[in-house]
Amino acid sequence: MKIINIVFLFLVVVGLALSNPHHHNTWVNQDVQRSIDLTTQLSKQILSVKAKSLVDNNKNYQISFDNTYHVSVQAFDDKNNELKVHLSPNSINIKEGFNTFDIELNNKYKINEVLSLKLKVTLMSQMKPYPVEIKQGQTQLVLYNDNHYFTSPYKTETQKTTVKLASGKVESFSEIKPSSLKTNTIVYGPFSNVEAFTVSPMRIHFENSAHFMVLTQLKKEYEVSHWGNLAVETSYYLENQGAHLKGPFSRLDYQRNPGANPSHISEINEAVPLSAADFYYRDSIGNISTSVYQYQSNRINFKITPRFPLMGGWKNNFYTGYNLPIQNFLSVDSADGSYHLNVTFGVGIDNIYVEDHQVKIILPEGATDIKVKSPFPVTETREIRKTYLDTVGRPVIVLNVRDTSFENYRYIQVTYNLSSLSIFHEPLLVIGAVFTFCLFIMFYSRFDLSINKSKVN
Numbered sequence: 001m002k003i004i005n006i007v008f009l010f011l012v013v014v015g016l017a018l019s020n021p022h023h024h025n026t027w028v029n030q031d032v033q034r035s036i037d038l039t040t041q042l043s044k045q046i047l048s049v050k051a052k053s054l055v056d057n058n059k060n061y062q063i064s065f066d067n068t069y070h071v072s073v074q075a076f077d078d079k080n081n082e083l084k085v086h087l088s089p090n091s092i093n094i095k096e097g098f099n100t101f102d103i104e105l106n107n108k109y110k111i112n113e114v115l116s117l118k119l120k121v122t123l124m125s126q127m128k129p130y131p132v133e134i135k136q137g138q139t140q141l142v143l144y145n146d147n148h149y150f151t152s153p154y155k156t157e158t159q160k161t162t163v164k165l166a167s168g169k170v171e172s173f174s175e176i177k178p179s180s181l182k183t184n185t186i187v188y189g190p191f192s193n194v195e196a197f198t199v200s201p202m203r204i205h206f207e208n209s210a211h212f213m214v215l216t217q218l219k220k221e222y223e224v225s226h227w228g229n230l231a232v233e234t235s236y237y238l239e240n241q242g243a244h245l246k247g248p249f250s251r252l253d254y255q256r257n258p259g260a261n262p263s264h265i266s267e268i269n270e271a272v273p274l275s276a277a278d279f280y281y282r283d284s285i286g287n288i289s290t291s292v293y294q295y296q297s298n299r300i301n302f303k304i305t306p307r308f309p310l311m312g313g314w315k316n317n318f319y320t321g322y323n324l325p326i327q328n329f330l331s332v333d334s335a336d337g338s339y340h341l342n343v344t345f346g347v348g349i350d351n352i353y354v355e356d357h358q359v360k361i362i363l364p365e366g367a368t369d370i371k372v373k374s375p376f377p378v379t380e381t382r383e384i385r386k387t388y389l390d391t392v393g394r395p396v397i398v399l400n401v402r403d404t405s406f407e408n409y410r411y412i413q414v415t416y417n418l419s420s421l422s423i424f425h426e427p428l429l430v431i432g433a434v435f436t437f438c439l440f441i442m443f444y445s446r447f448d449l450s451i452n453k454s455k456v457n
């Protein structure tokens, strides 16, 4: 009986040891410099990390965030090569309450070798209007929450954080020694020897009139035609997530002094490719003709002016579209004849936050060997869409991702094969139909099917 108990205990201990293979002592952060930009609705952070490997063959570096944060991470090595970042498969086991990301390094690091990393981190909806309601004409105050320390699964020897605010009007900020506020910049640290996963809540309450422009849903559709056109249509579900408007909205006051409410949204500026043409812009009521497009040196600024200004808490949805010449976005691989489509993932709107992001790419009928290359993880599904003259339907790639910001500016690539016969499928169908019709007319006019004629004769 006793022996069985001991054996059982032994198995439990071994089991526990095996089920926890995450050694957080693979790196030690020697120095971390973090700079946080809070001049918009986003928290844009740039981190310089120097870390020493504590083991051999080390090719994975991890970074963690409180799992209530909406976050996107980009990592670069010291030669500015972008590294692959993804949520660690055993993120939940590493530390409860945190999301841990794996950064795949390009080299294997030896023991005591030092890694230099640059991380670009964007926290979305981390800043909240506070108070949550303001009257028309009042300025917006926000409350920002973060960690005074760099959240890491490793120990950090020295670190410092600099926070740049949208204004010098600071109601309050969490003080920890050492910290200081000068005009619109708060410096936290330097701190030394902070253990892994140490959290000390940072709170900054300050004035920020930036637009809290959120697309609760974004749907972008590309339709590829090998006859020269790439049609782009975008549906926007826009919400001003800034401080809600308290009391009535006075259009008179607004028109007299639009600048008095800096956090409202009166127009949206989207960068679209220089070769775009045939713009349209509609909402649920119909055509809107107030949109303009301004040619700039390397892009067109598509200025979308909704029917009414969006005050805090207000929503609007509308859609726009334009055409692009396909040859600027589609190329042919001379080696194997495959096609490469290279298009942007989202909308070219600065400092946007997209909650639910969907991109659809409609390929020509008959496209095969379809592959998608995305610089960040996306969920991919397929559909078939039938339009006029389609027989089997067009393959549609559906990409979904949540919480994007800078990702909107990134490019995705789609590779596929299409036989030249498929390209002529539709014209051949039309020609075939016309030909059949002519044949029909030809025969019809030759055969006299009337009954009356012979009787007359």
Ligand SMILES: *[C@@H]1O[C@H](CO)[C@@H](O)[C@H](O)[C@H]1NC(C)=O
Residues within 6 Å of the ligand: 286, 287, 289
């Ligand atoms: C929208 O406006 C354009 C140009 O002003 C016009 O050609 C088009 O027919 C209009 N569409 C609708 C649905 O009213």
Ligand SMILES: *[C@@H]1O[C@H](CO)[C@@H](O)[C@H](O)[C@H]1NC(C)=O
Residues within 6 Å of the ligand: 342, 343, 411, 413
């Ligand atoms: C996609 O297009 C962009 C902009 O033209 C370009 O910078 C990028 O290198 C292209 N990517 C690929 C893989 O062709």
Ligand SMILES: *[C@@H]1O[C@H](CO)[C@@H](O)[C@H](O)[C@H]1NC(C)=O
Residues within 6 Å of the ligand: 336, 337, 338, 369, 370, 371, 415, 416, 417
């Ligand atoms: C396209 O077809 C060629 C030749 O059949 C083949 O070598 C190539 O791998 C295909 N491309 C893709 C993306 O599968």
